[in-house]
Amino acid sequence: MAIGATIHTFDIQLADVDRGVYEQLALRVARHPSETDRFMVTRLLAYCLEYEEGIAFSAGVSTTDEPAVLVRDLTGAVTAWIEVGAPDADRLHYGSKLAGRVAVYTHRDAEKLIAxxxxxxxxxxxxxxxRSFDAGFIDGVVATLERRNTMTVSLTEGQLYVDSNGASFSSALHEHRIG
Incomplete structure (x- = not known):
């Protein structure tokens, strides 16, 4: 019998000062058995940091023709393709042709990924x-995870602050470009 996804709930106070986005989010995040906690936390942060009307998590790792997070307009067209982890070049090529905007959030070494x-x-x-984070940042947040989580996610002047279940972490949000 296959093991099902583990559901985590997150009550998040989001304050993205850099973009002027302030929201209270109540999210149910399914973590597939093949998905690491590091990937799930990076996916959750990508959702928060890209938050806008029409944003959604994809159906998951079983859906190969969608990114981890995407944004659709009112017609259903994909306007933002947001990958997590280490997507291959073909996925980025496909997403970039489909959507007006593409972003990658990684918990891995961004320079090796770009190479x-x-x-x-x-x-x-x-x-x-x-976009990447300081070394140890994602691991710190992962260590606080429970099935029910309360978080504050704040971004100001490129500095990310996360309070997860009472523990505080900060990281620069590093921007990289291909080539």
Whole structure:
């Protein structure tokens, strides 16, 4: 018998001062058995930091034609393709041709990730934002995870502050570009 997804709930106070976004979010996040806690936390932060009307988590790892997070307009068209982790160049190429905006949030070494795309064709590569966090930041947040979580996520002047179940963490939100 296959093991099902583990459901985590998050009550999040979001204050993205850099974009002027202030929201109270109540999210149910399914973590597939093959998904690491680090990936799930990065996916959750990508959702928060890209939050806008029409944002949603995709159906998960079983859906190969969608990113981890996407934004659709009222017609259903994909307007933002948001990958998490270490997507391959073909996925970025496809997403960039489909959506007006592409971003990658990674809990891995961003420079190695970018190097893995060297020599590959990626539509609009110079417009794709790659974002990473300080070493140990994601691991710190992961260590606080429970099935029910209360978080505060704040971004101001490129500095990310997360309070997760009473523990506080901070990291610069590093911006990288391909090539």
């Amino acid at each position: 893995s795309w060297s020599g590959k064709t990626i539509h609009g590569a110079d417009e794709i934002a790659i």
